[in-house]
Amino acid sequence: MRYAYYTLAFVTVLLFSVMGFRGMISTRPPIEVFPDMDHQAKYKAQAESKFFADGRADRPVPAGTVPFGRDANQSDPAFLRADDAHYAGKNADGSFVRGFPIEINEAVVRHGQGRFQIYCAPCHGALGDGNGITKSYGMVATPTYHDDRLRTMAEGEIFNTITAGKNTMFPYADKLSPDDRWAVVAYVRALQRSHHGTIDDVPPDQRGGLK
Amino acid sequence: MSKIFPKSANALPLQILIFLGVLGGVATAGITYYATPAYLRVGYQPVQPVPFDHSLHAGQLGIDCRYCHASVEKSATSSVPAAQTCMNCHSLIKAQSPLLEVVRESYRTGDPVPWVKIHNNPDYVYFNHSVHVNRGVSCVECHGKVNEMTVVRQDKPHSMSWCLDCHRDPASRIRDPKDVYNLDSQTLADQGKIADAHKFITDWKVKPPTSCSGCHR
Numbered sequence: 001m002r003y004a005y006y007t008l009a010f011v012t013v014l015l016f017s018v019m020g021f022r023g024m025i026s027t028r029p030p031i032e033v034f035p036d037m038d039h040q041a042k043y044k045a046q047a048e049s050k051f052f053a054d055g056r057a058d059r060p061v062p063a064g065t066v067p068f069g070r071d072a073n074q075s076d077p078a079f080l081r082a083d084d085a086h087y088a089g090k091n092a093d094g095s096f097v098r099g100f101p102i103e104i105n106e107a108v109v110r111h112g113q114g115r116f117q118i119y120c121a122p123c124h125g126a127l128g129d130g131n132g133i134t135k136s137y138g139m140v141a142t143p144t145y146h147d148d149r150l151r152t153m154a155e156g157e158i159f160n161t162i163t164a165g166k167n168t169m170f171p172y173a174d175k176l177s178p179d180d181r182w183a184v185v186a187y188v189r190a191l192q193r194s195h196h197g198t199i200d201d202v203p204p205d206q207r208g209g210l211k
Numbered sequence: 212m213s214k215i216f217p218k219s220a221n222a223l224p225l226q227i228l229i230f231l232g233v234l235g236g237v238a239t240a241g242i243t244y245y246a247t248p249a250y251l252r253v254g255y256q257p258v259q260p261v262p263f264d265h266s267l268h269a270g271q272l273g274i275d276c277r278y279c280h281a282s283v284e285k286s287a288t289s290s291v292p293a294a295q296t297c298m299n300c301h302s303l304i305k306a307q308s309p310l311l312e313v314v315r316e317s318y319r320t321g322d323p324v325p326w327v328k329i330h331n332n333p334d335y336v337y338f339n340h341s342v343h344v345n346r347g348v349s350c351v352e353c354h355g356k357v358n359e360m361t362v363v364r365q366d367k368p369h370s371m372s373w374c375l376d377c378h379r380d381p382a383s384r385i386r387d388p389k390d391v392y393n394l395d396s397q398t399l400a401d402q403g404k405i406a407d408a409h410k411f412i413t414d415w416k417v418k419p420p421t422s423c424s425g426c427h428r
Binding site for chain 2: 040117118119
C-alpha cells in the first residue's frame with residue numbers, strides 16, 4: 001500500500017513539474033478542453049474569410065458610395081451626406097464654410113476637447129502649440145494653431161484638413177465622425193481664443209483666482 | 212490447512228478505499244487547477260508580426276487607448292487599427308525601420324497586418340466593448356496593465372465565472388468614467404468611494420445581466 005502512495009506522490013510531482021503554475025507565459029495557443037461550438041461557421045469583426053480573394057471578412061466600402069441607414073423619404077440633409085457644408089465643410093461654390101453647420105454649445109466643445117486630446121494632442125499638443133509628444137521623436141513640422149494663418153482659417157478648411165489630411169498629416173475621417181470633427185474644430189477655436197485671451201475676457205467676479 | 216491471505220489483508224479493503232479517496236481528491240484538485248482558463252489561457256503571449264510595444268506607446272508616450280482602438284466606445288468590437296493609424300506617425304518617425312516593413316507593406320497594398328488575436332472568446336459569447344467602457348468598466352479590468360506590457364499577453368482568465376464575479380457585484384469594479392482609459396487609476400471602491408459607485412450604478416442604470424441570454428444567444 002505504501003508503494004501506491006509513493007507512486008501517487010511521484011506522479012503528482014511529475015505532473016506539477018511538467019504543467020507548471022497558472023499564469024506562466026507561453027507563445028503556444030491555449031489548449032481547449034471542451035471546444036464545443038467555440039468556433040462557429042460565422043464571421044466575426046476583422047476576422048479572416050476563406051471566401052473572398054483578399055482574405056478579409058470585413059469588406060471595404062465600394063468606391064463612390066456613402067453610408068446609408070436613414071430615411072430616404074424625408075428631407076434629411078444627413079441622408080447620403082447631401083449637405084456639403086456639414087459633410088465637406090464647403091459652400092456651393094467650393095469655398096470653405098465660415099462658422100459652424102451644427103449648433104455649438106458647451107457639451108459640443110467638451111466633446112471636442114475629449115476627441116482632441118485623444119487624436120490630435122499626440123502631435124499638436126494639448127495646448128495646440130504643436131509641441132506634442134511626437135515632436136521629440138522627429139515630427140518637427142507640426143504648426144502651432146496660434147499664428148494668424150490658422151486663426152483666420154475658415155472653419156470649413158480646418159474640417160477639411162481633419163477629413164482629408166494635409167502635408168504630412170494623414171486623414172482622420174476614419175476615427176472622427178463628421179460631427180466629431182466639427183466638435184474638434186470648435187475646440188480648436190476655443191484653444192486659439194484662450195491663447196490670445198486677456199484679463200478682459202474673464203468675467204469680473206472670477207478674476208480673483210487669476211493673480 | 213494454511214491460510215491463503217495473511218491477517219493484515221483484513222484491513223486492505225478499507226486501505227484501498229482510503230487510497231481511492233485520496234486519488235480522487237488529488238485528481239479533482241489537479242483538474243480544478245489546470246483545466247480552467249485561469250491556467251489554460253492566462254499568460255498566452257503569441258509572437259506578433261510586428262514587435263509593437265504597448266509599454267512604449269500607451270505607457271511612456273501616453274497615447275490614449277482609443278487613438279488606435281478607435282471603435283471601442285461605439286461598437287461591440289474594439290477595433291485593431293488599420294496600418295494607416297501606424298503610418299500617421301511612422302511615415303516620419305522610424306520611417307525606414309525594418310521592423311515596420313510589415314506595416315508599410317500593409318499600407319501600400321491594403322492587405323491586413325497578420326496580427327495574432329490573443330483574447331478569443333468562444334463564438335457563443337456576445338461581448339460588447341462599448342456598453343462596458345461607457346459604464347465605467349476600465350480596459351484594465353479585463354486586459355490587465357497593457358500600458359506596462361512590452362509584448363501583450365492574456366492577463367485575466369475570461370472564464371464565465373470570472374465574468375459573473377463582476378456582473379454580480381459591479382459596484383466594486385466600476386471606475387469614474389474619466390478614469391476608464393487610465394490604466395493606472397483605481398476603482399471607486401478602492402478609492403473608498405463605494406457610495407459613489409452605488410450612486411453611479413443607480414443613475415446610469417447599470418444592470419449587468421446574470422441570466423444566460425444576457426451574453427449567450
